[in-house]
Every structure is written in structure tokens, then in C-alpha cells.
Amino acid sequence: MRCSYCQCEIIRNLTVKELLFPFSISSQRCYLCQEKFAQITSPACPTCAKPGWTSMCDECQQWQQRYPYYDFCHQALFSYDEAFKEWIYQYKFLGDFRLRKTFITEIQHYFSHKKDWIVCSVPLSEKRFFQRGFNQVEAFLQAAGIKTQKLLVKKLNNASQSEKSRQERLAAPQAFRATENMTKIKNQKVLLVDDVYTTGRTLFHAAEILQTYQPKVLHTFSLAR
Ligand SMILES: [Zn+2]
Ligand SMILES: [Zn+2]
Incomplete structure (x- = not known):
């Protein structure tokens, strides 16, 4: 092996x-x-899993002011440190498809507690999808045997988030729209998945659309935070 x-x-x-x-x-x-890789252990922010916080972190407090009716709850497995950045560079930016299996054990373990949830990954724009050849989130979920629903489409083809400053990222406009599958989520438990949680902008935009279709609960998950 x-x-x-x-x-x-x-x-x-x-x-x-x-x-x-x-x-x-x-x-x-x-x-x-x-x-x-450093697994996130306590202390971490109870709402976004940011390491080193014992109560709600500064970023979550700001998001709460912007989205007072959204009961945000995010979980992550690994700390977004140098080792993780190196991995994501090879997987996502160099497009090394083999690395979809790197965290298979941890992903399967996490999702074994999420059997009755509808899982949805953050979509890529068409352009990005054709450049990379795969959706990196969809690929690591599939490698772990996790079924997903296509609930969102990325409508804007804006510049890569990673090329922007934090302020620019936070000011980005809504980039997603719902697919016709979205009606399935009413009163269901929904888990939205991304690779890394950095500013939270992407997940909050996606969550904003999902919330209008009234899921029973909406949680978010990323490999790293
Ligand atoms: Zn937080
Ligand atoms: Zn090795």
C-alpha cells in the first residue's frame, strides 16, 4: 500500500x-x-472551530451581526497551518488528483455521525472546473464514499479568492444560485462542505441561499480552519 x-x-x-x-x-x-497535520483540538471557537479560542471568536461575532438569524455552526478537522497549505497547494493548485484520498480515514470517521444529513459541496465556476478537471471538495467526499447533492451553482466567474486580500474577499458579491434540487432540503438536516475555512465569506454566501429553502438545520464543515 x-x-x-x-x-x-x-x-x-x-x-x-x-x-x-x-x-x-x-x-x-x-x-x-x-x-x-495538526488536528484541531480544544480550545477552539465553539461556532467556527478556529483554534486557540475558548469562546466565540472575533470573526464569528462579526458574522453574527451580519447574519443575526442564521445559527452558524462550523466544524473542521485540521489546523490551516504550513503543512496543510502545502497539501492544498499540491492538491488544488497543481491539481494532483491522487491527494483526494489523503484524509479519507478522518473524513469517513466524521461523516459516520452524519448519516441522515444531506451533504452539499461548495461548487466551482465552470471555468475553474475545466482548468482543474475536478471539484476538489466533491473529489475528497467521493473518495470517502460520501454521497452529495448538487444544490448550488456558482454563477460568477470572479478572480480566485486566494489572489485577494481579506478585505476584498469579505466584500465579494453573492456568487451562488440554487439548483432545482434545492426544494428537497425543506425540514432536512443539511451539511455544507468546503476544503478550507478562511474568511468564511464563501460559506456564508452559500448558506444564505440554502437558508431561504428552510432546512431544519444547516451546519458547515471544512477539512481545515
Ligand atoms: Zn469563530
Ligand atoms: Zn507519506
Whole structure:
């Protein structure tokens, strides 16, 4: 088996379950790649998982003023540190599709508690999709066996968020619109998924559209924060 990040050969004994059910062998990271990423543990902001906060962080307080009727609740697995930035650079910007499997174990574990939720990923613009060849969020969810619903479409083809300053990102206009699938979410639990939570602008824009279709709950999730 190869490491799902650095591709080095991993040598280990198979478990009984894996011997009996070879298809259950999931992708793994080698020891070094396992140690590289920092999982978010407490203390972290209770609403957005920003590490280092014991109560609602400054950013969440600002969002609450802008969206007083939206009960924001975000969870994230890893800290958006140098190691994660390096990974996302290789996966998203260099388009290394193999890396969709890097966090498969952690993703499956998280989603095992989300069985009755409708999962929706943040869409890419058509242009970006054709440049990269895949939607990086959709790809890591699919690799982990998570089914998604296409609820949103990206309507604007604006410049990449990563090329903008924080202020420019926060001032960006609404970029999404609903698909016809959106009527399914009324009174359902919905989980909106992105790769990284940076300013929150993308998720709050997407959530703004989803909220108008009255889900019972709307939570958000990202690999890193
Ligand atoms: Zn490795
Ligand atoms: Zn927060």
C-alpha cells in the first residue's frame, strides 16, 4: 500500500477484517505524513472551530451581526497551518488528483455521525472546473464514499479568492444560485462542505441561499480552519 500523500510504500500487517474483506483496505498516510497535520483540538471557537479560542471568536461575532438569524455552526478537522497549505497547494493548485484520498480515514470517521444529513459541496465556476478537471471538495467526499447533492451553482466567474486580500474577499458579491434540487432540503438536516475555512465569506454566501429553502438545520464543515 502507498501513502495517500507522499506515495511512499507503507509496510504493515493487514488486520483480520482486511484479510477477509480486501475492499475494506482504505487509503492511509505513512507515519511521517500522519504526524505532519495538526488536528484541531480544544480550545477552539465553539461556532467556527478556529483554534486557540475558548469562546466565540472575533470573526464569528462579526458574522453574527451580519447574519443575526442564521445559527452558524462550523466544524473542521485540521489546523490551516504550513503543512496543510502545502497539501492544498499540491492538491488544488497543481491539481494532483491522487491527494483526494489523503484524509479519507478522518473524513469517513466524521461523516459516520452524519448519516441522515444531506451533504452539499461548495461548487466551482465552470471555468475553474475545466482548468482543474475536478471539484476538489466533491473529489475528497467521493473518495470517502460520501454521497452529495448538487444544490448550488456558482454563477460568477470572479478572480480566485486566494489572489485577494481579506478585505476584498469579505466584500465579494453573492456568487451562488440554487439548483432545482434545492426544494428537497425543506425540514432536512443539511451539511455544507468546503476544503478550507478562511474568511468564511464563501460559506456564508452559500448558506444564505440554502437558508431561504428552510432546512431544519444547516451546519458547515471544512477539512481545515
Ligand atoms: Zn507519506
Ligand atoms: Zn469563530
